[in-house]
Amino acid sequence: MTITRLNMTVAAAALLLTTACAGTGGPNDNQNAASGALIGAGLGAIAGVAAGDDDQERRRNALIGGALGAAAGAGVGNVLDRQEQELRNALGNNVGIVNNGNNLIVTLPQDILFATNSTAVSASAQGDLNTLARSIQAYPNSTVNVIGHTDDVGAAAFNQDLSQRRAQAVSNVLINAGVSPARIRSIGRGEDQPIATNLTPAGRQQNRRVEIVITPN
Known part of the structure; x- marks a missing residue:
């Protein structure tokens, strides 16, 4: 050879x-x-x-x-x-974490992130996002997609725009906490990717969320 x-x-x-x-x-x-x-x-x-x-x-x-x-x-x-375990130890119970072997998906309900129809991140969510930013910085060899989702209440175009602006607002918090903008992409999915039924209040609440997907390079 x-x-x-x-x-x-x-x-x-x-x-x-x-x-x-x-x-x-x-x-x-x-x-x-x-x-x-x-x-x-x-x-x-x-x-x-x-x-x-x-x-x-x-x-x-x-x-x-x-x-x-x-x-x-x-x-x-x-x-x-390792990153999953550290995040579970550091974040509260309101934050969902899924490790599927290819990436980490950190899910924050929009109800704790934003007031109704608002794109301003709540003060109570700032701490969790700052903790997440420190974790992202500690593991620099990854990229981050911040994906906004809504329920199907209201016009689809409005929901799409709202989800994009909310994803960008979360990205801005991570960037302001020190994460490089080059590692982050903001994506709005609107009402297109529900994880529960939109026919009940509980289901709609689950669908209103922001997912931070951390993928190793």
């Missing part, structure tokens, strides 16, 4: 394996790291085999790719698990 061929094998495996981490996750249980390592090893081995010209070379490449994949997948999973 030439040096060039080996380098191509390693690069191909590493490229696949940066997205290899998957799992359900949970507080401090390292499930994402374990799942990421297993899936990463499998994808790395596949990449290595694909780069080989004969059986001996393919076996050698599979070992190289599998080792790279396990390390990459476990590394991403460990980072997510």
Whole structure:
């Protein structure tokens, strides 16, 4: 095997394996790291085999790719698990956190973030957002999507605009707390992505939310 061929094998495996981490996750249980390592090893081995010209070379490449994949997948999973646990310890019960193995989704109900029809972040929510900003700064190798959602009460165009302005307001708090603007994107989804029925007050309350999605680079 030439040096060039080996380098191509390693690069191909590493490229696949940066997205290899998957799992359900949970507080401090390292499930994402374990799942990421297993899936990463499998994808790395596949990449290595694909780069080989004969059986001996393919076996050698599979070992190289599998080792790279396990390390990459476990590394991403460990980072997510650690950041998730720290956020759970620091944030109140009103904040939802989901670790799906690829990113963290931090959900804040709009009812605690904003007054009705307002885009001014409430004083009571500032503390949680400042805590979140410190966590984002402590884990600099990630990007952040701030996504606003509404219920379906009122005109769809109004809800779309309101969700965008609320997402931007939350982003501004994170930026003012020290997060680089280059890492943050503000998105308004309006009423298009409900997580509960809009036919009941409880369901509409769940749909009015802002999600901060933290994705490792």
